[in-house]
Amino acid sequence: MVVVVVTPSTPDRRRQVAEAVLQIIASRGTDAVSVREVAAALDVSIGAIQHYFSTKAEMVEFAFGHSVQRVRDRLIDLPQTGDRARDIRTVLSELLPLDETRRAEVAIHLAFASLAATTPGLQSIQRDLLTGIRNELSEALGPGHDTQAAMLLGAVDGLALHAISAPGGLDADQLERALAVAVTAALHPTRKKVRKHNEDR
Amino acid sequence: MVVVVVTPSTPDRRRQVAEAVLQIIASRGTDAVSVREVAAALDVSIGAIQHYFSTKAEMVEFAFGHSVQRVRDRLIDLPQTGDRARDIRTVLSELLPLDETRRAEVAIHLAFASLAATTPGLQSIQRDLLTGIRNELSEALGPGHDTQAAMLLGAVDGLALHAISAPGGLDADQLERALAVAVTAALHPTRKKVRKHNEDR
Structure with a gap:
């Protein structure tokens, strides 16, 4: 007799x-992090974890991708007001550890970034993530703002790194003020360029 | 007979x-990192390491302090030209992974920062380091520049984080240009008039 085990919930289990x-x-x-620790946390056998992820590296890589997706989903849902500086600040303040949810997210992202420095498998996820956000930021800031983005x-990730590690x-107030300074600087690069920009209008 | 073993080199061994x-x-x-791995790397016994550091945590903490000191010593030795923007850029570019030495230093600092997020013993070293650099930067930028510092x-640590993890x-060229933008922005905050004008748009 062949027993077919249907597991429609596979993606949920992986999540x-x-x-x-x-x-x-x-x-x-x-x-x-280890397969053993994760199995213990979920109260399942080590084999149950290994059914979904054959190595620790694979499990960690999937978790990084999952965490990135979770943050991006939240950013997409943020209300936009049309005030460019304010909207950019709103999105970027989601990446600062201003409450417990964001503190945990920043700690996770920082841990992955640090791990990526010596783990090539994580570098492509991190590169795609950063390139994606930079491109969106550059578009929001206006043409020719790649360096500003x-x-x-x-500045945002560095401030988050500083807040979480020290x-x-x-x-929170200092973080938000530093973010505001960075956003203003990115939108209005240098006085010379601002004057030029205003002359052109 | 009493044999007195003089070990004037203790600090060197710790280093x-x-x-x-x-x-x-x-x-x-x-x-x-483990006491065993470090002993193997130095070709000494585990006991020899434990003579200087009784726990792994103590060893890692000392190593963090040592690495911070090494970077600070190098920063102090940098030539100053009197051109404020250039001098600040020169100092801060030492914290970007622009060559192999700095790449290794950034990877180390990032690893410690990440570890500090979950290790209270490392947080005070990180806090003192960051507060010290921020105060010096603030002084170099001019009175009332704490937020800019x-x-x-x-921006510097975030750019370093991005370069090393992705x-x-x-x-290198993009890193240096982004640093230049951040230094200019910190030295010359956008005039209120310009900001107000743009907010009204």
């Missing part, structure tokens, strides 16, 4: 594993 | 251990 990986990373760092995304340093 | 820790982190990430240091994304 559950990914969520468990992300929770472990947010609370204890990437060092703490790179600077701005750098609690008690920059507070 | 050697720190260097080995940093090398492992730069090439294989923090996950790969925070933005600028964020090779093939930003190249």
Whole structure:
């Protein structure tokens, strides 16, 4: 007799594993992630995890992609007002650790970025993510703003990195003011260019 | 007979251990660091390492402090020209992964920052480091530039994070141009009139 096991919930199971990986990373760092730990967190056997991910690397890679998708979905849903500076600030402040949800997300993203430095498998996910956001930012800032977009995304991720790695340093208010300075600088590059821009209008 | 073993080289031994820790982190990430690995790298016994550092955490903390000191020593030795924008760019470009030495340093710093997010023992080192650099930057930029200093240091570390975690994304030229934009923006905040004018559009 052939028993056909139908598992329509496969993608959900993979997502559950990914969520468990992300929770472990947010609370204890990437060092703490292992197939054994994830199995324990989900109260399933190691074999059950290995059914979906044959290696730890594959599991971590999927979890990174999952976390990136989750953040992007949220960014897409943000209300837009038409005020360019304000809308850009609204989107980018989602990437700063201004509350517990975002703090956990930033810790996860930072852990992946750090892991990517020595893990080629994660680098392409990180490159696609950054290139995608930079292109969108560049479009939002206006033509010829590629360097400004790179600077701005750098400022956001750097501020997030500083806030998460040195609690008690920059507070939420300082983060938001620094973001506002970066957005203004990116929209209005230098005084020379601003004058030129205004002359052209 | 009492044999007195004089070990004037103790601090050097600790530095050697720190260097080995940093090398492992730069090439294989923090996950790969252990007392056993460091002992193997230095071709000494585990006990020899434990003589200087009783726990892995203590060893990693010392290595972080050592790496911070090494970077600061180099920054202090940089020639100053008196051209404020250029001098600030010169100092900050030392924190970008523009060659192999700096690439390794950035990978190490990023790994520590990520580890600090879940390791309170490392957070005070990171906080002191960032506060120190921000204060110096703020002074170099001019009175009332605290927010600009925070933005600028964020931009530098964020750009470094992006370059190291997504090779093939930003190249050295793009990094230097983005740094120049951030320095100009920090030195010459956009005039309120311009901002107001654009907000009204």
